[in-house]
Amino acid sequence: MRKIEISPITRLEGHGKIAIFLDDAGNVDDAFFQTVEFRGFEKFLQGMPMEEVPRTVSTVCGVCRGVHFTASMKASDGVFGVTPPPAGRKLRELFFNAHYVEDHSVILYALGLPDFVVGPESNPAERNVVGLINAVGKEVGRDVLRRRGLAVKIFELLGGKPNHPVAAVPGGWSKQLCEDERKQIEEWSKELVGLGELTLKVFDDVVLKNDKYMELVTGDMYRVEVGYMGSVDEQERITYYDGTQKIIDSDGKLVGTFKGKEYLDFISERVQPWTYLKFPYQKKIGPWKGIVEGPGTNIYAVGPLARMNIVKGMDTPLAQLHFEKFHATFGAKPVHNVLAYHWARAIELLNAAEKCLQLSRDPEITSKDIWNKPTSCPGEGVGVIEAPRGTLIHHYCTDGKGIVTDANLIVATTHNNAPINLAVKKAAKHFIKNGDVSPAMLNYVEMAFRPYDLCLACATHTVTGGQSPLLVEIFDANGALYKTLKNF
Amino acid sequence: MDTQCVVVGIGNPYLQDDRAGVVVIERLEQENLACRTEVVYTVGFEVMDKIRGCERAIIVDACMLGNEPGSILEVGVDDIFSTHALINSHAITLGTTLKTGYLCFPEEMPADIRILLIEVKEIKEFTQQMSPEVEAAVEIVVERIKSLIAGKVAAG
Numbered sequence: 001m002r003k004i005e006i007s008p009i010t011r012l013e014g015h016g017k018i019a020i021f022l023d024d025a026g027n028v029d030d031a032f033f034q035t036v037e038f039r040g041f042e043k044f045l046q047g048m049p050m051e052e053v054p055r056t057v058s059t060v061c062g063v064c065r066g067v068h069f070t071a072s073m074k075a076s077d078g079v080f081g082v083t084p085p086p087a088g089r090k091l092r093e094l095f096f097n098a099h100y101v102e103d104h105s106v107i108l109y110a111l112g113l114p115d116f117v118v119g120p121e122s123n124p125a126e127r128n129v130v131g132l133i134n135a136v137g138k139e140v141g142r143d144v145l146r147r148r149g150l151a152v153k154i155f156e157l158l159g160g161k162p163n164h165p166v167a168a169v170p171g172g173w174s175k176q177l178c179e180d181e182r183k184q185i186e187e188w189s190k191e192l193v194g195l196g197e198l199t200l201k202v203f204d205d206v207v208l209k210n211d212k213y214m215e216l217v218t219g220d221m222y223r224v225e226v227g228y229m230g231s232v233d234e235q236e237r238i239t240y241y242d243g244t245q246k247i248i249d250s251d252g253k254l255v256g257t258f259k260g261k262e263y264l265d266f267i268s269e270r271v272q273p274w275t276y277l278k279f280p281y282q283k284k285i286g287p288w289k290g291i292v293e294g295p296g297t298n299i300y301a302v303g304p305l306a307r308m309n310i311v312k313g314m315d316t317p318l319a320q321l322h323f324e325k326f327h328a329t330f331g332a333k334p335v336h337n338v339l340a341y342h343w344a345r346a347i348e349l350l351n352a353a354e355k356c357l358q359l360s361r362d363p364e365i366t367s368k369d370i371w372n373k374p375t376s377c378p379g380e381g382v383g384v385i386e387a388p389r390g391t392l393i394h395h396y397c398t399d400g401k402g403i404v405t406d407a408n409l410i411v412a413t414t415h416n417n418a419p420i421n422l423a424v425k426k427a428a429k430h431f432i433k434n435g436d437v438s439p440a441m442l443n444y445v446e447m448a449f450r451p452y453d454l455c456l457a458c459a460t461h462t463v464t465g466g467q468s469p470l471l472v473e474i475f476d477a478n479g480a481l482y483k484t485l486k487n488f
Numbered sequence: 489m490d491t492q493c494v495v496v497g498i499g500n501p502y503l504q505d506d507r508a509g510v511v512v513i514e515r516l517e518q519e520n521l522a523c524r525t526e527v528v529y530t531v532g533f534e535v536m537d538k539i540r541g542c543e544r545a546i547i548v549d550a551c552m553l554g555n556e557p558g559s560i561l562e563v564g565v566d567d568i569f570s571t572h573a574l575i576n577s578h579a580i581t582l583g584t585t586l587k588t589g590y591l592c593f594p595e596e597m598p599a600d601i602r603i604l605l606i607e608v609k610e611i612k613e614f615t616q617q618m619s620p621e622v623e624a625a626v627e628i629v630v631e632r633i634k635s636l637i638a639g640k641v642a643a644g
Contacts, residue, residue: 162526
């Protein structure tokens with residue numbers, strides 16, 4: 001058996017590698033996505049006052065700063081037994097939707113779209129955001145970056161500090177919005193809606209009108225049949241900040257719904273010896289069945305595509321039109337096509353921008369009543385949110401003084417661990433035949449995990465060795481290295 | 489164009505030697521220097537946003553390039569954009585961020601930019617304790633930046 005390794009995988013958060021095993025004929029026998037780092041952030045939080053946790057966990061990752069902040073902030077409400085007043089909640093939602101816009105726009109333009117705009121078989125040196133800007137034109141690049149910067153300004157204005165927010169308090173929000181600031185956010189939000197529309201037009205022009213790309217988007221090589229989980233509001237529409245978690249199986253049938261701590265009744269985590277990342281599965285469907293797809297599987301996925309599959313619609317008008325076009329294109333629901341994550345992400349970008357505009361026009365958003373002061377400390381809290389890359393669960397236990405005694409964080413990439421493995425294996429089987437492992441073929445394999453918007457970082461941003469962005473090692477049937485490929 | 493000089497420290501304040509850039513800024517802020525200081529925990533487009541509009545920028549970040557721990561490197565934008573995918577644990581590398589800025593906003597990006605990298609020893613655990621080698625390098629970088637700001641070292 002021969003072994004191919006892509007390590008480290010390019011353009012995602014954190015460090016991981018893909019190992020592909022070939023049979024004697026040079027076809028793919030198996031493939032694994034491995035996480036080779038362990039950070040242990042939960043241990044670091046023990047002994048910390050709960051009210052300080054949100055601004056601390058915002059450093060778990062430089063990209064996901066708003067999501068860990070928001071999930072832990074919601075958990076702190078539970079720890080202190082208090083819920084925010086309507087204006088406090090709306091400020092949190094406005095902040096979170098602005099974060100969605102900036103996060104989704106970076107992920108799309110810097111990570112997802114270069115494969116399509118520049119081309120999946122193009123020179124790797126050009127298949128990145130700089131290559132994308134060169135392809136679409138500097139004016140478009142400037143416009144996207146400028147508008148995205150407005151989302152960051154909303155995030156910072158509300159969050160109280162550049163980059164990493166500090167405005168969370170148990171039971172509300174510490175920074176009131178004045179009328180001038182509201183007007184400014186309203187103007188910025190109009191531009192964000194324009195960014196959402198522009199992004200969907202780019203996706204339409206580049207991907208949907210390209211027959212070759214649509215073969216990839218709708219093809220079996222990027223199709224993984226699993227269940228899905230995400231948040232819905234009372235009308236089963238999409239929601240990011242707060243809702244009820246809804247789970248469907250791979251056929252689209254309802255498995256169940258839960259809130260908060262009830263996640264323990266639905267989700268179990270399986271440990272495998274070859275990776276630090278656990279494998280969550282839906283235990284209501286049955287005991288661990290392995291990393292398998294198809295009817296009966298208890299593997300599930302989260303994130304933009306999962307949300308498109310579990311909701312009945314969007315809660316904003318423009319995004320709803322694109323939601324309908326999305327499902328009309330694929331026909332059957334749930335949609336299992338992994339590359340559809342990119343389209344779903346673009347629809348959510350528009351939806352979040354529309355939400356920002358709606359919330360900025362809400363008369364209650366400038367209310368002074370933004371904080372319900374805690375008067376007790378029940379000691380346990382769970383915060384569940386829909387992060388841009390999928391469901392994020394923060395669970396904290398504290399002592400009677402609100403000092404953290406135990407913490408558990410289940411992040412989107414963990415939920416998606418098994419589907420990512422399935423996607424990589426399926427793409428590898430399709431694209432690597434008879435030992436053909438050219439860099440172009442391997443990018444098609446990498447395209448299978450990029451839609452999941454992986455985030456393995458847990459915070460480090462250190463500049464690392466740039467000399468080996470993509471390393472492929474091929475081992476013969478005896479385990480001896482007989483060929484090395486690299487694109488640097 | 490803002491004539492101001494800006495010093496940007498990049499790092500995770502809770503992650504061992506990765507916090508070097510943040511500590512440099514904390515030390516500089518104790519001095520009364522004629523420059524703006526910024527701390528960012530990420531090398532995303534935020535770095536570009538922080539330096540746009542300034543004539544001069546100094547960026548301090550940790551690095552892991554196989555040098556002796558505590559080594560200090562002064563590099564240019566092209567040095568850290570030497571390959572398409574200088575692997576970095578963030579979605580966008582510092583080189584990509586800066587290159588994108590010079591591509592899209594050439595008139596707003598600093599004419600004078602210096603990037604100081606400090607080679608790390610340990611970045612595997614969450615702690616606010618840096619290694620002695622990086623701690624010593626931080627002091628050297630602080631003095632270097634003070635000299636640069638004071639004009640003791642010729643620009644360019």
